[in-house]
Amino acid sequence: MKPRVAVVRFPGSNCEYETARALDACGMQGVIFNWNELSGAAGSGSCAWVLPGGFSFQDRVRAGAVAARERIMDVVYGDAVSGKPVLGICNGAQILVESGLVPGWRPGAVEASLSGNLAPGRTGYLSRWVFLRAVRGGVDKCPWLTDAGEAPIPLPIAHAEGRFVFRPADEAQALEMSVLRYCSPEGAPALDWPLNPNGSSFGAAGIMNPGGNVLAMMPHPERALNLHHVPPNLPGPWGELRRNRGPVSDPGPGASFFTGLARYLEVR
Amino acid sequence: MERVFVAVRLKSPDPGAATALSTLRRVMPDCAPVQLSRYDLWEFDMKPGTSDTVPGMISHFTDIVNPNKHLSFILTQGQPPPGENPGLDWTGVLVRDHADSRSMNWSTLLPRRGFPVERVRWGVLWRFGFGTDAGSIGELAMRASLSESRDSGLLANPVSQEALPWK
Numbered sequence: 001m002k003p004r005v006a007v008v009r010f011p012g013s014n015c016e017y018e019t020a021r022a023l024d025a026c027g028m029q030g031v032i033f034n035w036n037e038l039s040g041a042a043g044s045g046s047c048a049w050v051l052p053g054g055f056s057f058q059d060r061v062r063a064g065a066v067a068a069r070e071r072i073m074d075v076v077y078g079d080a081v082s083g084k085p086v087l088g089i090c091n092g093a094q095i096l097v098e099s100g101l102v103p104g105w106r107p108g109a110v111e112a113s114l115s116g117n118l119a120p121g122r123t124g125y126l127s128r129w130v131f132l133r134a135v136r137g138g139v140d141k142c143p144w145l146t147d148a149g150e151a152p153i154p155l156p157i158a159h160a161e162g163r164f165v166f167r168p169a170d171e172a173q174a175l176e177m178s179v180l181r182y183c184s185p186e187g188a189p190a191l192d193w194p195l196n197p198n199g200s201s202f203g204a205a206g207i208m209n210p211g212g213n214v215l216a217m218m219p220h221p222e223r224a225l226n227l228h229h230v231p232p233n234l235p236g237p238w239g240e241l242r243r244n245r246g247p248v249s250d251p252g253p254g255a256s257f258f259t260g261l262a263r264y265l266e267v268r
Numbered sequence: 269m270e271r272v273f274v275a276v277r278l279k280s281p282d283p284g285a286a287t288a289l290s291t292l293r294r295v296m297p298d299c300a301p302v303q304l305s306r307y308d309l310w311e312f313d314m315k316p317g318t319s320d321t322v323p324g325m326i327s328h329f330t331d332i333v334n335p336n337k338h339l340s341f342i343l344t345q346g347q348p349p350p351g352e353n354p355g356l357d358w359t360g361v362l363v364r365d366h367a368d369s370r371s372m373n374w375s376t377l378l379p380r381r382g383f384p385v386e387r388v389r390w391g392v393l394w395r396f397g398f399g400t401d402a403g404s405i406g407e408l409a410m411r412a413s414l415s416e417s418r419d420s421g422l423l424a425n426p427v428s429q430e431a432l433p434w435k
Contacts, residue, residue: 057287058283058284058287060283060284060287060288061284061287061288061291061422061423062423062425065415065422065425066287066288066291066422068418069291069294069295069418069419069422073418077418098415098418098425099418100417100418108417108418108419109416109417110415110416110417110418110425110426110427111427112427113425113427113428113429115365115367115368115425115428115429116365116368116369116370117369118367118368118369118372119369120372121373121376122369122373123369123370123373124369124370165366165427165428166427167427
């Protein structure tokens, strides 16, 4: 039987179907629950959770702030603390940060922020492809990253509030939690615009919790599931593969996040 | 330098304020006000003797005030916006990012367009209307604002934002 993974749809989520499809394509069963289906979600026997991208509650007050206070997050919180894998993608990442699940040094306390993009001469929403790399500590510890390797991964981003910020006193331990970092197409660290698209601390694209089971990432792996999602003009091996007309239904650069989880769940 | 504040609100009911109020009522009922209003608050540091040019300046930019959908008010520091329900006790909290592109870019753009501006800062002014028997309303508003955890505070993430009292 395929492992079930719960995908939570808040009012304003808009990536739940792509996320569930990505889970299905990688050997799991993605099941979408509405944010107010508490008993269904809690009793679903899901092995993991995904909070998909979108604009929950229209990003009112602050992206993710209202969804983080919904009762379904009590269930996600309980499962996360008990060690179940939880992935937040884009708006899902904002919800995890506002819930205090990442960085999660003191679970439940707000210890980070996903603030407005900070880039010279521009304001607001940014949608484009970026490159990121998984850091070794994350690959070893985080179920979502076990297949990520160390090569640069191209993924799309689409957000206005994606800049990871930490208190100055927390920066040393925050660096350890920053397991996905923006980089150049060749893999060099990217701390500044334009390779770091939002001014994120340490070029962080994704942060895990100390246990490694919760990952909050701003880029969208579900939008790069197959090779046909990759723009042909992208630099690097993935763009080259796409230009050389490899089988377009082959796995794309985002698939490794979901196959990694599938392998982790199989082993367990 | 002369500092001018411009408060901007929607003419229609503000969905952000409505959602914030319903969330506070659910999560922190002891701190929830009776009414909650939301304003964009623009702080313009103008060159000496030029503060009266602010209304004309902002009339060029519908990104700041769009007369089709916004009402705007010139305020002095700490002054409440007009039109608040006199039957309630009002207090305010100004929430600003420690660093934000909007403030930085308007601080560059307006002088480049020839306006006598030294610096712009943008923030959100939340106005809390409490019942007259609510007690220490400044303290209640600040507790409702500072998001220390998922069940305490909502309007400002203290890692990246400051929350300042605005009487």
